[in-house]
Amino acid sequence: MxxxxxxxxxxxxxxxxxxxxxxxxxxxxxxxxxxxxxxxxxxxxxxxxxxxxxxxxxxxxxxxxxxxxxxxxxxxxxxxxxxxxxxxxxxxxxxxxxxxxxxxxxxxxxxxxxxxxxxxxxxxxxxxxxxxxxxxxxxxxxxxxxxxxxxxxxxxxxxxxxxxxxxxxxxxxxxxxxxxxxxxxxxxxxxxxxxxxxxxxxxxxxxxxxxxxxxxxxxxxxxxxxxxxxxxxxxxxxxxxxxxxxxxxxxxxxxxxxxxxxxxxxxxxxxxxxxxxxxxxxxxxFETFRSLKLGDDDHPSTNGGVSRDANGESEENGLKQTIAKNKPRRLHNPKFKEEEDALKKFFTEQVKAEEQRFRQWETNIVNERNRLNSDLEEMQAKLKSLEESVKKLQINKR
Ligand SMILES: Nc1nc2c(ncn2[C@@H]2O[C@H](COP(=O)(O)OP(=O)(O)OP(=O)(O)O)[C@@H](O)[C@H]2O)c(=O)[nH]1
Ligand SMILES: [Mg+2]
The missing domain is CATH 3.40.50.300 (P-loop containing nucleotide triphosphate hydrolases)
Structure with missing residues (x-):
């Protein structure tokens, strides 16, 4: 099999x-x-x-x-x-x-x-x-x-x-x-x-x-x-x-x-x-995509570091439209590559930190469980000795 x-x-x-x-x-x-x-x-x-x-x-x-x-x-x-x-x-x-x-x-x-x-x-x-x-x-x-x-x-x-x-x-x-x-x-x-x-x-x-x-x-x-x-x-x-x-x-x-x-x-x-x-x-x-996308919508001026000259608004608007139409291509711009790398680094670090936190938490739980187990053992021992005392007392009473 x-x-x-x-x-x-x-x-x-x-x-x-x-x-x-x-x-x-x-x-x-x-x-x-x-x-x-x-x-x-x-x-x-x-x-x-x-x-x-x-x-x-x-x-x-x-x-x-x-x-x-x-x-x-x-x-x-x-x-x-x-x-x-x-x-x-x-x-x-x-x-x-x-x-x-x-x-x-x-x-x-x-x-x-x-x-x-x-x-x-x-x-x-x-x-x-x-x-x-x-x-x-x-x-x-x-x-x-x-x-x-x-x-x-x-x-x-x-x-x-x-x-x-x-x-x-x-x-x-x-x-x-x-x-x-x-x-x-x-x-x-x-x-x-x-x-x-x-x-x-x-x-x-x-x-x-x-x-x-x-x-x-x-x-x-x-x-x-x-x-x-x-x-x-x-x-x-x-x-x-x-x-x-x-x-x-x-x-x-x-x-x-x-x-x-x-x-x-x-x-x-x-x-x-x-x-x-x-x-x-x-x-x-996905986060990289979302950040770039939201960045696009909020701050049109960050649209891929396109150089703008004094030629006025119409050209800029044209550029914006082209960029909007060619969305997938914006990721090929070196500036975005930089941003993306930074984001990636950021998220990798976040994930790492989160994992670290999770491990710590897991260790704490294990320690806590060990502590509770030993408490429990102690209690059980006490209970046993108490039970024995009770038995003895009952025998004595008779
Ligand atoms: N020698 C060899 N031939 C293979 C292997 N895998 C597939 N083939 C043959 O290669 C030919 C093409 O296989 P497909 O799976 O249709 O290739 P494809 O990549 O899907 O092709 P497209 O759909 O045109 O992109 C077929 O005749 C398969 O039998 C392999 O691992 N070794
Ligand atoms: Mg195929």
Whole structure:
């Protein structure tokens, strides 16, 4: 039997917070055309749902034999023990084979911004329950397995994504590279990401020397995750089926750590880092969006540090309108990048402080409990001795 995926292993106290907020987790896949995004979505769904064996599944499988032409959403309800959550995976059309590449990925950026925007509007309503929330918690960026390096288009898009969502780069179709090619490809990608200062999602390192810290370290070392997708189950020995791709020389297995990082990625998404992805989306990406947005409305003069000359109001108004029309682009302005970085830092610190406070509080509770327990023991001992005295007195009376 396969082990459960483990959504119920989320730390107790904190998943209650998430539960209250509706417990929705949304993943998006994007990248060039034909890299196996739709196949991956199906692979992730099938392998995850199988382990959850739940009757409430609402999974309408896509056909990956066709090019994806519009943004599609698959939904399911994951259930494990008493924990229930909605899982959405957003499949997007591939880009990169158009004459004008720019147009092919702007809908994705717009989609991300629209979700923040619509969530913000709902928040401002007097009745705030039952929000429709499609904010993306993790965006998987598919990299073509060229074995060379990232392309300028990849860099450009990843930069734009990284200021809006938790960006997780993955190497697509990892079975087309040899292990050594894969290792050097990974290294080169890491170098470019660092040199270009692209802010990818990194699992936070927990308290040192804990099993969680060890796991986080393994995940970080494996990034960018090399993945293989397949909708086929292959019979590797009589009656024994595994998800994989068959070649004349053998079978590559999706859920085999020796063959690819699929299991690591799934563990990061569905188990170990789901909560962190949800919280950081809300506390960093959504807050950044909201601050910029509110900043925009309150102080039009902060609209991206556009230089204004003495040419008068009409030009300024024109600029304002252009900026208003091109909302998504304001995030690319270096000035906003600065503000955003500052905000990010601020929120990360806030989260850290909050976590620190929470830990302290937890320690206090444990101490208090120990104290009460020892008090209780003392009381029980006293009670016992009193009872014995009573017994003795009763005997004496007779
Ligand atoms: N070798 C290999 N082929 C794969 C893998 N995943 C998918 N494919 C194949 O690649 C082709 C394209 O897969 P899709 O899942 O449709 O790719 P996509 O990224 O969704 O493509 P668009 O919708 O056009 O963006 C199909 O023939 C798949 O069978 C993989 O991990 N390895
Ligand atoms: Mg597709």
């Amino acid at each position: 396969q082990e459960p995926v483990g959504i119920s292993n989320l730390p107790n106290q904190r998943y209650n917070i998430v539960l209250k907020q509706g417990a929705t987790f949304t993943i998006m896949v994007c990248g060039e055309s034909g890299l196996g995004k739709t196949t991956f979505v199906n692979t992730l769904f099938q392998s995850t749902l199988k382990e959850h064996a739940n009757p409430t599944e609402r999974h309408n499988k896509f056909t990956s034999s066709h090019q994806t032409v519009e943004i599609d959403i698959v939904r399911a309800i994951l259930e494990e023990k008493n924990f229930k959550m909605r899982l959405n995976i957003i499949d997007t059309p591939g880009f990169g084979n158009n004459v004008n590449n720019h147009d092919s990925w702007t809908p994705i950026i717009d989609f991300l911004d629209d979700q923040h925007e619509s969530f913000m509007k709902q928040e401002q309503q007097p009745i705030r329950y039952a929000k429709k929330d499609l904010r993306v918690h993790a965006c998987l960026y598919f990299i073509r397995p060229t074995g060379h390096s990232l392309k300028p288009l990849d860099i450009e898009i990843m930069k734009r994504l990284s200021t809006r969502v938790n960006l997780i780069p993955v190497i697509a179709k990892a079975d087309t590279l040899s292990p050594s090619e894969l290792e050097s490809f990974k290294n080169r990608i890491r170098d470019v990401i660092e040199a270009q200062d692209i802010n990818i999602y990194t699992p936070p390192l927990e308290v040192e020397d804990s099993p969680a810290a060890e796991h986080a370290k393994q995940l970080i070392e494996a990034m960018p995750f090399a993945i293989i997708g397949s909708e086929e189950e292959i019979e590797v020995s009589p009656g024994n089926f595994v998800r994989g791709r068959q070649y004349p020389w053998g079978t590559v297995e999706v859920e085999n750590d020796q063959h690819c990082d699929f299991k690591k990625l799934r563990s990061l998404l569905i188990r170990t880092n789901m909560l962190d992805l949800i919280l950081s989306t809300n506390e960093i990406h």
